[in-house]
Amino acid sequence: MANFYTDTAELKFHLTHPLMQKIVALKERNFTEHERFDYAPVDFEDAMDSYDKVLEIVGDISANTVAPNAESVDAEGPQLIDGHVQYAAGTQKNLDAIIKAGLMGITLPRKYDGLNFPIVPYIMAADMVSRADAGFVNIWGLQDCAETIHEFADEEQQQRYLPRIAAGETAAMDLTEPDAGSDLQAVQLKATLVDGKWILNGVKRFITNGDGNISLVLARSEEGTADGRGLSMFIYDRNSNAVTVRRIEHKLGIIGSPTCELVFKNAPAELVGQRKFGLIKYVMALMNGARLGIAAQSVGIADAAWREAVSYAKERVQFGSSISKFPAVYEMISRMKAKVDAIRTLLYETARFVDVYKAYEHISKERSLLPEEKTEMKAYQKLADIFTPLSKGLSSEICNQVAYDALQIHGGSGFMKDYPIERIYRDARITSIYEGTTQLQVVAAVRGVTTGGYLAQIKAYAETEVKPELLGYRGYISEMAFEYEEAVKAVLEVGNNEYTDFHARRLVEMAGNIIMSHLLVLDTNRDHQYWKSLDIFLKLARAENRGKMEFISITNPADLGKYKMD
Numbered sequence: 001m002a003n004f005y006t007d008t009a010e011l012k013f014h015l016t017h018p019l020m021q022k023i024v025a026l027k028e029r030n031f032t033e034h035e036r037f038d039y040a041p042v043d044f045e046d047a048m049d050s051y052d053k054v055l056e057i058v059g060d061i062s063a064n065t066v067a068p069n070a071e072s073v074d075a076e077g078p079q080l081i082d083g084h085v086q087y088a089a090g091t092q093k094n095l096d097a098i099i100k101a102g103l104m105g106i107t108l109p110r111k112y113d114g115l116n117f118p119i120v121p122y123i124m125a126a127d128m129v130s131r132a133d134a135g136f137v138n139i140w141g142l143q144d145c146a147e148t149i150h151e152f153a154d155e156e157q158q159q160r161y162l163p164r165i166a167a168g169e170t171a172a173m174d175l176t177e178p179d180a181g182s183d184l185q186a187v188q189l190k191a192t193l194v195d196g197k198w199i200l201n202g203v204k205r206f207i208t209n210g211d212g213n214i215s216l217v218l219a220r221s222e223e224g225t226a227d228g229r230g231l232s233m234f235i236y237d238r239n240s241n242a243v244t245v246r247r248i249e250h251k252l253g254i255i256g257s258p259t260c261e262l263v264f265k266n267a268p269a270e271l272v273g274q275r276k277f278g279l280i281k282y283v284m285a286l287m288n289g290a291r292l293g294i295a296a297q298s299v300g301i302a303d304a305a306w307r308e309a310v311s312y313a314k315e316r317v318q319f320g321s322s323i324s325k326f327p328a329v330y331e332m333i334s335r336m337k338a339k340v341d342a343i344r345t346l347l348y349e350t351a352r353f354v355d356v357y358k359a360y361e362h363i364s365k366e367r368s369l370l371p372e373e374k375t376e377m378k379a380y381q382k383l384a385d386i387f388t389p390l391s392k393g394l395s396s397e398i399c400n401q402v403a404y405d406a407l408q409i410h411g412g413s414g415f416m417k418d419y420p421i422e423r424i425y426r427d428a429r430i431t432s433i434y435e436g437t438t439q440l441q442v443v444a445a446v447r448g449v450t451t452g453g454y455l456a457q458i459k460a461y462a463e464t465e466v467k468p469e470l471l472g473y474r475g476y477i478s479e480m481a482f483e484y485e486e487a488v489k490a491v492l493e494v495g496n497n498e499y500t501d502f503h504a505r506r507l508v509e510m511a512g513n514i515i516m517s518h519l520l521v522l523d524t525n526r527d528h529q530y531w532k533s534l535d536i537f538l539k540l541a542r543a544e545n546r547g548k549m550e551f552i553s554i555t556n557p558a559d560l561g562k563y564k565m566d
Contacts, residue, residue, distance in 0.1 A: 004067075004128040005059025008303070010341065011124050013527060014348040015051060020120065023352060024048070026359035027118045037110045051121040057101050058125040065097045066132035073135065073256035074423050083244040085211035085258045087139075094136050095168075104143055105166030108150060112162035119355045120348060123296045127347075130300025131307075134427040135256035137297055139209050144289040145171035145216050149235065151361075152273040152282050161214055161235065172212035173286055174204045174236070174262065181206070182440055184218065184279055185228040189264060191219035198234060200267040203246075208434075210260025211245050213238045216286065217269060218278050231278040234269035242267035253426035288384075290435045291392040292350060298392075298399035298431045299344050301424060305399075305406035306336045308421045312410050329409060336402045338536035342516040343395040345523055350387040357381040383457065386448030393441030394512045396431035403428035439505075446504040449488055454511040455481070461518035466525045473524075473538060477517050480542060483549045484510045490552060499557045506548040513541035 005011055024047045025031070031047075033040035041047035069090030076088040087095070098104065106122045108114025129137040146165040150158060165171060180186035189202030200219050204210070215236040222230035236243065242265055249259040273282060310333055313324035323329045360369060360377035369377065403425045407414040414421045432438045448454040458481050462474065487510060491503045520534040 001060070002063035002067075003056065003059040004062040004131055005055045005124075007059075007063075008128070009529070010344055011055065011127065012052070013523070014344070015048070015055070015121065015124065017120075017348065017352065019352050019356070020048070020118075023118050023120065023355045023359065026356065026363065027116065029363070033110065033116065040110060040116070050115075051117060054103070054106075054115065054117070055121055055124055055128075058103060058128050061094075061097050061101060061103075062128040062132040066094045066129060066136055069094055070133040070136075070256075071420065071423065073133065077255045078248055078258040080245055080248050083246075085209075085245055085248065085260065087258070088256055091136060091139065091256050094133070095139065095170075098140055099168035104140075104168050105146055105162065106143065108143075108146055108162055108166055112150070112158065113166040114146075114162070119292070119358065120351045123292065123347065123351045126293055126296035127300045127303070127344075130297040131304045132300075133256065134297055134301050134424075134431075135254035137293075137300070138254060138257035139170055141293050141297070142171045142173070142209055142212065144286065144293055145173055145214065147289055148173075148216060148233075148282060148286045149214075149272070151285060152233070153235070157235065157270060157272070161237075165214060169213035170209055172207055172209045172215040173290070174207050174210065174215050174217040175283060176206045177203060178205045182437065184283065185226075185231075187218050187220060187231055187279075189217065189219045191221040191232060191234060191269065193221075198269045198271055200234065200236065200264040200269050202264050204260075204262040204264070206249065206434075207260045207262055208257055210258065210262050211238065215243075216272070216282075217264075218283055219269075221271075221275050221278070228279040229276055231283075232275045233272040233278040233282040235272055236264075236267055236269045240268050252429055253423070254430055287435060288354075288388050291388050291441070292347075292354060294431055294435045295343075295347050295350065295388075295391040295395040298395035298428075299340065299347050301428050301431065302336075302340045302343065302395075302399040302402040305403040305421065305424050305428065306333070306340050308419065308424065309333055309336060309406035309409045312413075312419070312421075316411075323409070332405050332409060334532070334536055335540065336405055338533040338540070339398045339402055341523075341530060341533035342520060342537045343391075343398050345519040346387075346391050346512070346516050347395060349519055350384065350391040353380050353384040353387055357384050382453060386445060386453045389436070389441040389444035390448065390454075390508065390512050390515070392435070393432075393438045393445060393508070394516075397438055399428050399431050442505045442508050445508045446500070449504070449507045449511060450492065450500070454515065455485060455488070458484075458511070458514050458518065461515070461522070464522065466521060470521050470525055473517075473521050473534060476538060476542060477514060477521070480510075480514050480517070480545050483545060484514055487549045487552045494557055496557050498560060502560060502563075503552055503555075506552060510545045510548050513545050517541050 024044050034042050073088045073090040079086045105114035106117045110116045126141050149161055191198050191200055217234045217236050218231055219234055220230050221232035244263045246261045246263050313329050314322055316323045357377050357380035407421050407425045410421050491500055517538050523530040524534045
């Protein structure tokens with residue numbers, strides 16, 4: 001029987017990364033949880049065995065329930081009935097299987113009926129579910145909202161809402177409005193305090209799984225304000241029945257995921273945390289979690305596309321031979337695999353950074369951190385802050401490239417609905433748009449360029465010990481790092497913010513290529529199976545970075561006027 005976990009050696013490989021020892025010890029509070037919950041792990045090996053077994057269950061459900069339902073869900077889609085969403089039949093079957101297996105609330109503490117897993121295995125589950133059906137992961141994966149409730153809501157709210165999500169109720173994050181997309185400071189949905197209770201009025205648009213049971217809503221609580229400082233975060237419970245789904249959007253892809261326009265009419269809500277911190281603190285944390293989720297979705301989709309290309313190329317015979325034997329085809333397929341391995345290693349490196357800092361953050365609410373713990377938390381938080389937009393931006397763009405090439409390998413057949421690649425190709429397109437477009441990821445990631453954050457981590461990777469046979473690759477990466485450093489210097493020395501913004505994406509992508517190359521070296525150092533991907537990806541990255549460096553060297557601020565719209 002197929003299993004998306006056991007057939008993907010890369011997942012087990014990343015699960016057993018050396019940093020997991022620290023992550024698991026922090027998450028399990030040095031395994032003291034076993035004193036309160038007899039099913040909690042007693043040591044590292046016990047915890048890893050639990051992750052392994054649960055991920056195998058996710059792999060089974062993904063391969064044998066979610067994936068077989070994907071085409072029917074894409075054809076049927078959700079329906080709007082009496083102001084509420086009814087999922088496609090296959091979507092409901094998927095959700096029932098996930099709930100029955102206890103796979104909601106994976107990262108939540110055991111006291112709220114969660115599994116208390118770190119981010120890494122959760123992201124692996126998202127990786128597999130996305131490979132099966134990218135639309136369904138948008139429903140299952142919104143348990144990210146539970147993490148935000150856990151982080152910022154008061155204990156009484158956590159006790160009421162988190163066990164419900166762990167038991168299978170779905171969630172949503174209601175942020176976007178008709179006139180507030182990327183610019184969330186423009187949110188106008190009104191929150192009014194009436195007799196000590198909050199009510200919400202207004203419209204939200206493009207809300208993924210908008211009819212979820214428990215929603216986090218960004219609303220304007222401070223009358224007379226027009227910026228982010230007037231926004232607060234609220235919990236809305238669908239049991240109140242005060243929000244109507246006005247329409248389900250008709251989309252290019254991820255059709256099984258209902259994208260809703262919502263109308264709030266005196267909807268009762270509960271304030272999360274403090275007033276005025278909705279956007280500047282709570283949404284930023286929520287979006288970072290969501291962006292890591294979209295990076296996982298991108299990796300899963302890219303993996304699915306690559307596999308479809310391999311399968312088709314082996315079966316398709318032209319000119320008396322399988323097309324997989326033609327250089328033009330096998331080069332594309334090898335390049336796709338190298339890119340999938342590259343974005344996957346970046347994804348799990350980012351997830352590990354998030355895991356360490358989040359664990360320390362939660363521990364800090366239980367006791368005072370030691371000085372060395374505070375230092376370590378800040379270091380990992382800085383890495384998570386610059387790696388998250390990098391991972392989301394690069395993974396989604398490469399996902400689209402891989403899906404494009406996979407459909408190309410199918411030729412005319414790929415353009416028809418006879419093969420899954422047509423759906424996968426459509427599903428891929430959204431990844432570089434939602435939860436912040438690639439352009440917005442660059443705005444966030446460029447801080448890693450201008451502050452030297454990426455360069456510092458690149459140097460840290462370069463100093464780690466590797467086998468002698470990998471030192472040649474390290475030499476090539478050092479050349480790339482030197483070119484990157486020179487390119488950054490050339491742009492920043494101009495002292496023109498607009499000029500820096502103009503080259504920001506090039507600089508971010510150069511840094512990303514170097515980082516992914518370093519990570520593939522480290523992966524190959526642990527397992528030789530990554531050697532081919534390292535060799536292929538590094539050649540591609542070197543050529544791409546050199547082109548970006550050349551472009552930067554032949555431009556100057558005076559050129560900006562040529563690009564501006566009249």
